[in-house]
Amino acid sequence: MSAPASLHASSIFAVRETAESGRGVYATQFIPKGTLLFETAEIAASVVYREYWKEVCAQCFKYDRGRNWKIRDQTAGHAFCSEECQTIWKNDTVNDEAASIAIEGLGKTAKQGSSDTDEDPAHSLPRPTTQEIDAAWAEAEETATKIRNARSSAKPSKPERRLLSQILATPPIRDVITYQLPALLTIANSPSLWSDVLILESEAIPYISPADLKFQITSYHHLLACAPLPLLDHITADNIRTLAAKSSHNVFNIWSQDLDDGGSGGSECLGYGLWTAASYWNHSCGPNIRKRRNGRTWMFWAERDVQEGEALCISYLGGDERDMTRQERRTKLKEHWKFDCACKRCDEEAK
Numbered sequence: 001m002s003a004p005a006s007l008h009a010s011s012i013f014a015v016r017e018t019a020e021s022g023r024g025v026y027a028t029q030f031i032p033k034g035t036l037l038f039e040t041a042e043i044a045a046s047v048v049y050r051e052y053w054k055e056v057c058a059q060c061f062k063y064d065r066g067r068n069w070k071i072r073d074q075t076a077g078h079a080f081c082s083e084e085c086q087t088i089w090k091n092d093t094v095n096d097e098a099a100s101i102a103i104e105g106l107g108k109t110a111k112q113g114s115s116d117t118d119e120d121p122a123h124s125l126p127r128p129t130t131q132e133i134d135a136a137w138a139e140a141e142e143t144a145t146k147i148r149n150a151r152s153s154a155k156p157s158k159p160e161r162r163l164l165s166q167i168l169a170t171p172p173i174r175d176v177i178t179y180q181l182p183a184l185l186t187i188a189n190s191p192s193l194w195s196d197v198l199i200l201e202s203e204a205i206p207y208i209s210p211a212d213l214k215f216q217i218t219s220y221h222h223l224l225a226c227a228p229l230p231l232l233d234h235i236t237a238d239n240i241r242t243l244a245a246k247s248s249h250n251v252f253n254i255w256s257q258d259l260d261d262g263g264s265g266g267s268e269c270l271g272y273g274l275w276t277a278a279s280y281w282n283h284s285c286g287p288n289i290r291k292r293r294n295g296r297t298w299m300f301w302a303e304r305d306v307q308e309g310e311a312l313c314i315s316y317l318g319g320d321e322r323d324m325t326r327q328e329r330r331t332k333l334k335e336h337w338k339f340d341c342a343c344k345r346c347d348e349e350a351k
């Protein structure tokens, strides 16, 4: 059964194929209430939304009621809650200052500053079809080839120089590009973590609107145009598309306050991240596992005694499932996660 090695290492649970919900996690022995089952700090890609950059530590995601952190990386724009976090960030092989600085520079070369993604009219349109997606990426590849040629030439021609300046003058989609960059650095510097990304469940249509698809492609071109040359080989349409397909149902939101019951308590969503080993817990409307984030680490506990053989599930509804009807829960899960809930509670309530 494919799953990250850290999950296979557990003696109290195992990842298994389920009949209706892909892979799931099962107790291999009796687990008393309160047992810490698993923790992971391995993030293949993450983004803190641009509007929170000064308030959220780039390393541990610490947020203090909107207060700006004093320790700043002046060139790349990151903020840190402590010098220790800044040092860890700099030493982490999946961070690359030169690449971050190049991306930060994009806003300065762009004519109209950063693009406001919410205002794009194509945002209110339905998801693109697979044919539209393939056509858009095929067209994107023609431009990508020209950018690659321009970047790799010692003396770019006039049209090549013009293309590069045109691309760099397009306003960057910061929240998209700053999520794509760490994933590319994971590919370059941490192949085993990227292998864990590749075995995650995929979404065939991961773009919520035509605008979303367009933003992914614009950011792909931006990365090709500005990233340090050694990264260029990894900046491929295939990798960018894979990231979107794998992220769709597997990312965890980074809330300003992650509560013990797994809920967000109406707090602010600061960004999101792909913790690959944390993506195997299926959803249940009557969960027996609760999760909590502490810095970069997600931890999972048994919320009650669990019998051997029971499925171990978290709630994707953040605690709201307690007060929702079966229909409300199923509608929300279908809308947001596109699955028909096959959990025990839904099953029992149907009977």
Ligand SMILES: C[S@@+](CC[C@H](N)C(=O)[O-])C[C@H]1O[C@@H](n2cnc3c(N)ncnc32)[C@H](O)[C@@H]1O
Pocket: 020, 021, 022, 023, 024, 200, 201, 249, 250, 279, 280, 281, 282, 283, 284, 337, 339, 340, 341, 342, 343
């Ligand atoms: C984060 S992944 C969980 C692991 C996944 N089952 C796998 O094989 O990789 C989320 C996906 O699992 C499936 N899933 C999770 N909970 C489910 C449930 N209660 N009923 C049906 N499918 C579920 C859905 O396909 C969902 O998109």
